[in-house]
Amino acid sequence: MEALIIAVAGLLVVAAATAFAPKLRVAAPLILVVVGIAISLLPFVPDVHVEGEWILAGILPPLLYSASVSMPAMNFRREFNAIGGLSVVLVVLSSVVLGLFFAWIIPGLGIWWGIALGAIVSPTDAVATSIVKRVGISGRVVSVLEGESLLNDATALVLLRSAIAGTAATISFWGVLGNFAYSVAVAGVLGFAIGHLNLWVRSKVTDATVNTVISFTVPFLASIPAELLGASGLVAAVVAGLVTGHGAARRLSPQHRLSDSQNWRVVELVLEGAIFLLMGLELSAIVTDVQYRNDGVGPAVVVAFGALILTLVVRAAYIAPLLAGLRRRARRSAQFKPRLDVMQQRLDGTLALPEAGSAAADERQVELARRAALANRPAPANRPAPNPEQIERVKTRTRRAIADIDYLLAAPLGWREGGVLVWAGMRGAVTLAAAQTLPLTGTPDRSFLILVAFMVAAFSLLIQGGTLAWFVRWIKPAGPDVEAEKQERRRVLELLTTIENTIRDAHPVPLEEQTEVQTDTAADAAQDPEQPPAQRFADMKRVTIEIIEAQRTALLDARDDGTFDADILNNALDNLDADQISIELKGQPLGQ
Structure with missing residues (x-):
């Protein structure tokens, strides 16, 4: 009964923090951490301890899965270079630098245990994304932060395991590298397979509630086998989520997607709130243990502050050249774009090739022969004409390449955006959960290391998260381009209107009747005595749903090509889903 009371009280605290956070203009996780710390210091509150494995295996997989499902795969692909660097290279670099710092400042720790503690405090938390979204900033910054928070946990945990093994001198550098490659590769394959299997099974299920229940098992179906095979369960859950999120709009019904969205939002709120509340509640037990075994918490505070400053310095030192590389990539893309534009015009038939025998054609043939000679292959004079499928593939790749370049040029990442990326790199729940997986035997001064990790998080x-909104206003990075967003919405609306008009013109049902399915009455139906009212109503529903499905297909094709902004497309897709659900739920008109 006591555990039940605590659980109910915890849910109420999470709900209250979430409800009051917008009014206080403070992120809910920060409120929950402070509330948890305050409660833990009360004399009548017992010590709270949660095994780290429960968080790593029971809470993080569904949380990361939920976040990856909602992340646009197009943005993840476009920012993969930055995301991969921050998730892998920066985590490894931070772990090694912090490991040297910890080994130097903590007596008797050793380099491998120092790297293990460095791996614990290296991964960033996704809470920064919600704060950045609220203050309004470029979508590229949000995408990079979201992608980083999805993948860096796995890197840190694999490195943590390898460092612990290194303390026993049973692993080499190449062993660590091979272990990491195996962990990611196996997890990626499992996550990919589970994601596609998930879509196939759920596309056969008609009940939306059953469908959602099945979706709750997906992150565990991906993570548990991966962990049993010695791979990263978190990477498997993330990959399964990315595959599901990308394919759900084509494979699952609107009712299923709406049910998923609503229920997963609740699960995400409860689990995320529970993690941050537990972080605060565990403070008392950790502090008591350290005070009993050491000279107080003072040394831990000094070490934690030093580690936090060092993480920011290392992050800034890595992000500076990363941004320079992204700018070089954007410049090269801008130089290459005119050639892609010409290629697209020729593929679309709006720009003809030079006529045979003309000077331009002769110059083109000479250029092709020169390139063939440099590549040591025959000149393409008698090359067979490509088939329609090949042409279509080239068209698709060209459209995507042009859209990617437009995306990079529309929102460049400068030093202001880089400053936000540095300051938004907050540590959080993963750090504390990973710290509690340190072995009970063999870890030197385990309670002290856990307290250091807790204080860093x-x-x-509290410091970065509490000042992030102020920092963004002070540094003034580029925000969303309001005018460009308006133009994007107009283009999307024009596309939808064109599809609607084309389908309506192909059907004999009068326009005013097609657009008023929701207000059709028996009196309206009586206007056409040649057709039964029920049949006429069914035809109008069929035509309207056909329009919505055609519009959805066009938007998904545009999403795959990267033609429009991901957030605008998602909003348009949500509106189509709502319209289709509303129409499908309507019964016969009144009076029939």
Whole structure:
């Protein structure tokens, strides 16, 4: 009964923090950490301890799966270079630098245990994304932060395991590298397979509630086998989520997607809130243990502050050249774009090839022969004409390449955006959960290391998270381009209107009747005595749903090509889903 009371009280605290956070203009996770710390310091509150494995295996897989499902795969692909660097290279670099720092400042720790503690405090938390979204900033920054928070946890945990093995001198550098490659590769394959299997099974299920229940098992179906095979369960859950999120709009019904969205939002709220509340609640037990075994918490505070400053310095030192590389990539893309534009015009038939025998054609043939000679292959004079499928593939790749370049040029990442990326790199729940997986036997001064990890996470959340909104206003990075968004919405609306008009023109049902399915009455139906009212109503529903499905297909094709902004497309797809659900739920008109 006591556990039940605590659970109910915890849910109420999470709900209250979430409800009051917008009014206080503070992120809900920060409120929950502070509330948890305050409660843990009360004399009548017992010590709270949660095994780290429960968080790593029971809470993080569904949380990361939910976040990856909602992340646009197009943005993840476009920012993969930055995301991969921050998730892998920066985590490894931070772990090694912090490991040297910890080994130097903590007596008797050793380099491998130092790297293990460095791996614990290296991964960033996704809470920064919600804060950045609220203050309004470029969508590219949000995409990079979201992608980083999805993948860096797995890197840190694999490195943590390898460092612990290194303390026993049973692993080499190449062993660590091979272990990491195996962990990611196996997890990626499993996540990909589970994601597609998930879509196939759920596309056969008609009940939306059953469908959602099945979706709750997906992150565990991906993570548990991966962990049993020695791979990363978190990577498997993320990949399964990305595959599901990308394919759900084509494979699942609107009712299923709406049910998923609503229920997963609740699960995400409860689990995320529970993690941050537990972070605060565990403070008392950790502090008591350290005070009993050491000279107080003072040394831990000093070490934690030093580690937090060092993480920011290392992050800034890595992001600076990363942004320079992204700018070089954008410049090269801008130089290459005119050639792609010409190629697209020729593929679309709006720009003809030079006529045979003309000077331009002769110059083109000479250029092709020169390139063939340099490549040591025959000149393409008698090359067979490509088939329609090949032409269509080239068209698709060209459209995507042009859209990717437009995306890079529309929102460049400068030093202001880089400053936000540095300051938004907050530590959080993963750090504390990973710290509690340190072995009970063999870890030197385990309670002290856990307290250091906790304080790094808590200081990071409270200092960086508490000042992130102010920091964004002070540094003034580029925000969303309002005018460009308006133009995008107009283009999307024009596309939808064109599809609607084309389908309506192909059907004999009068326009005013097609557009008023929701208000059709018996009196309206009586206007056409040649057709039964029920049949006429069914035809109008069929035509309207046909329009919506055609519009959805066009939007998904545009999403795959990267033609429009991901957030605008998602909003348009949500509106289509709502319209289709509303129409499908309507019964016969009144009086029939």
